Amino acid sequence: MLLIPCPWCGERDEDEFTYGGEAHIARPASPDALTDAEWADYLFMRKNTKGLFQERWMHAHGCRRWFNMVRDTVTHEITAVYRMGGKPPERTDS
Amino acid sequence: MVEVLPRRSALEGALEAGTFGAGGTPGLTLSERRRLAIVHVAGDAGDPAFTDAVRGRTGLDLPIEANTTAAGNGRTILWLAPNRWLVVCDGEESAALETGLRDALGSTFAAVNDVSQGRTVIRVAGARAPDLLAKGCPLDLHARAFPTGACGQSSLAKINVLVHSVDRGADGGTDAPILDVYVARGFALSLWEFLTDGAGEFGYTISPMP
Ligand SMILES: [Zn+2]
Numbered sequence: 422m423l424l425i426p427c428p429w430c431g432e433r434d435e436d437e438f439t440y441g442g443e444a445h446i447a448r449p450a451s452p453d454a455l456t457d458a459e460w461a462d463y464l465f466m467r468k469n470t471k472g473l474f475q476e477r478w479m480h481a482h483g484c485r486r487w488f489n490m491v492r493d494t495v496t497h498e499i500t501a502v503y504r505m506g507g508k509p510p511e512r513t514d515s
Numbered sequence: 516m517v518e519v520l521p522r523r524s525a526l527e528g529a530l531e532a533g534t535f536g537a538g539g540t541p542g543l544t545l546s547e548r549r550r551l552a553i554v555h556v557a558g559d560a561g562d563p564a565f566t567d568a569v570r571g572r573t574g575l576d577l578p579i580e581a582n583t584t585a586a587g588n589g590r591t592i593l594w595l596a597p598n599r600w601l602v603v604c605d606g607e608e609s610a611a612l613e614t615g616l617r618d619a620l621g622s623t624f625a626a627v628n629d630v631s632q633g634r635t636v637i638r639v640a641g642a643r644a645p646d647l648l649a650k651g652c653p654l655d656l657h658a659r660a661f662p663t664g665a666c667g668q669s670s671l672a673k674i675n676v677l678v679h680s681v682d683r684g685a686d687g688g689t690d691a692p693i694l695d696v697y698v699a700r701g702f703a704l705s706l707w708e709f710l711t712d713g714a715g716e717f718g719y720t721i722s723p724m725p
Pocket of ligand 1: 483
């Protein structure tokens with residue numbers, strides 16, 4: 422069980438959160454102009470990082486805010502939490 | 516002519532006053548806080564027009580800090596999210612509170628909704644109250660982490676709840692600690708059964724419906 426630091430509520434039990442997958446995937450500006458392969462790449466293709474991974478979480482049973490988190494997929498160590506629209510901290514690979 | 520349905524408690528028929536569970540001095544008391552006016556307010560905490568309007572109608576400063584409340588004048592404002600609050604009032608018509616807030620806000624960017632009928636508020640009071648909630652809630656309910664005036668949304672027995680730390684007994688209150696649990700009306704009976712089941716080992720008293 423993880424203890425996740427919500428940027429607003431502080432440390433809360435993992436059970437209170439839902440997972441939102443990889444962070445910082447920008448929606449293409451003109452989906453009409455894309456090939457099927459490019460659109461599929463945006464929709465489905467995700468990194469399978471071993472190590473520090475930038476991902477989205479939502480405090481579903483709490484303040485219901487989305488936020489970004491950097492978590493080590495091997496050790497589960499949480500190294501950073503930052504708000505939506507925020508820049509990821511330096512020195513994280515993902 | 517619209518027929519207004521009388522307000523009925525979600526616990527009617529289930530809440531039976533008396534003393535139950537383990538013998539000896541009951542460890543806690545369960546009761547329902549009825550006829551509360553509960554109004555949901557959303558707005559920009561950084562907009563003085565918004566905060567001033569809420570202060571003007573309620574006499575309270577919006578709690579800006581996460582998981583805190585403001586209380587006074589028979590009213591309580593509970594923090595839900597960076598831009599959302601519950602205004603709770605005992606002894607005021609919810610429609611009047613809703614209309615009053617809406618009038619005070621005028622054209623300010625905000626939303627006001629009366630949710631009184633959609634919430635059930637269960638008061639858990641007494642020495643073992645935190646132990647009972649801790650059986651199904653991951654919040655740190657220790658008085659150090661959850662002092663008087665704190666609030667927190669979490670889950671209790673897998674049900675979404677808002678817990679308000681009304682009184683932790685720092686001032687020597689006799690019923691302390693007092694914890695109010697806000698739950699969506701449709702889950703109230705399920706939560707009530709969890710609470711009465713879990714309270715058995717402590718012994719508990721159920722106060723009659725007011
Ligand atoms: Zn939160």
